Amino acid sequence: MLSLRKFRALSFSTVRRYSTLTSNDEPLQSATDPYQKLECKCLLCQHNIELNYKNPRLLQQYVSSFSGRVFERHITGLCTKQHQRLLQTIALSRKAGLMPIFTKDPKYINDPKLFDPFKPRTPHSYA
Template sequence: MTTERDTRHLTYHSINRGATRSYSDLALLHNCNAVDCTGKLRGLSAQWTVRRLSSSLSPLQYPELDEKIVAARQKDMPISDMPNPFEREKAQCILCRLKLTPDYKNAKLLSQFVSPYTGRIYGRHITGLCLRQQQMVEEEIIKSQNVGFMAYYLKQVEFLHDPKLFDPERPIRNHRF
């Protein structure tokens, strides 16, 4: 319970007017119980305690409180040498990631970049390949078709049930048109 004697020292001015500490420092003092609550501060709300502390504390009066404030602030500071947890991995195409080079003799690999219905070569927005690998795949597909390892219009029946490297129905990027 507060008595009249306890509340006569409380001020009704704004918290920061004439105060030697910031509101966050004083609230930190109150919340971490750094203030010795003997009789004067016991039973008062946090707002009254902050007002009382703001008008009565100075940095020279209580150096141990300054140390506690600095220690509490250091615990809340971000870690500077920690890597960014939101940084995404560098995107790589599947051929670069697996270190594969397309070859005209590898018809099974090249047939995965060709539509089984039309025989057209899928674009970069569907395959997700980088520009260099996409150009190499297109050149090797044309070379393989000219030599006779791949068909022009349809996929070979043996390659129809190969695992998908990408989903042609869900392109990575939007169409260019």
Template sequence: MFLSVISRSIRRVASQNPANLARPFSTTSDPKESNNDEPIDMENPFEKEKIKCILCQHNIEPSYKNVQLLSQFQSAYTGRIYGRHITGLCKSKQEKVEKEIAKAQSVGFMGFVTKDVKYIKDPKLFDPERPIRSHKY
């Protein structure tokens, strides 16, 4: 029944304009026609954009001497270093920031428990209350 309905509709289209019926179900070995069925090279429309960390975007290397930058990644009240899920840094930059903060603290440029008062009003690179990626805790 279903095939008869399809064949009737194809005959109706062909009777209106025979050029519309250009062998839709042909199985030829002509290479020109066989290439029409190959996939088209195009970008993946569902692929997400790669998100770069803020230090990689601006090509910034953290240093223990740049206390103002390093203090952005330390809590003002507890001195705790924020994690990757909050800062949005890539793994290598996060490790480098943690290492440089520890170095600056051991040298005496940064405090262990609190942030220096002159850096508290600096613009925020991220919001610690709203992490970039969710965390299991």
């Protein structure tokens, strides 16, 4: 035997709320676009920091302590211009003998981190 199921129709009363218009019959304008992405500046551009080959303490922040290689742009969050300038400045500092080539200088290991190398700001382009 088939039993008939009774379905109860649920009705929800919807109350629409309208805002009263002022004397001007113009559309409402929002001050900012809520869906617009925030413009992110790189750390060096934001604080107007000039790179100098004589400042190995700042340059060592962008060098891996394990391999001595410079971190990529997607990890550091630098813009293309500042990243190229960083690579040139690190190369010049290494040629001048102010920075080691294959490792990070041990006296700079306990410096505060400018970024987390294990949490890149953007995903890698090849991934």
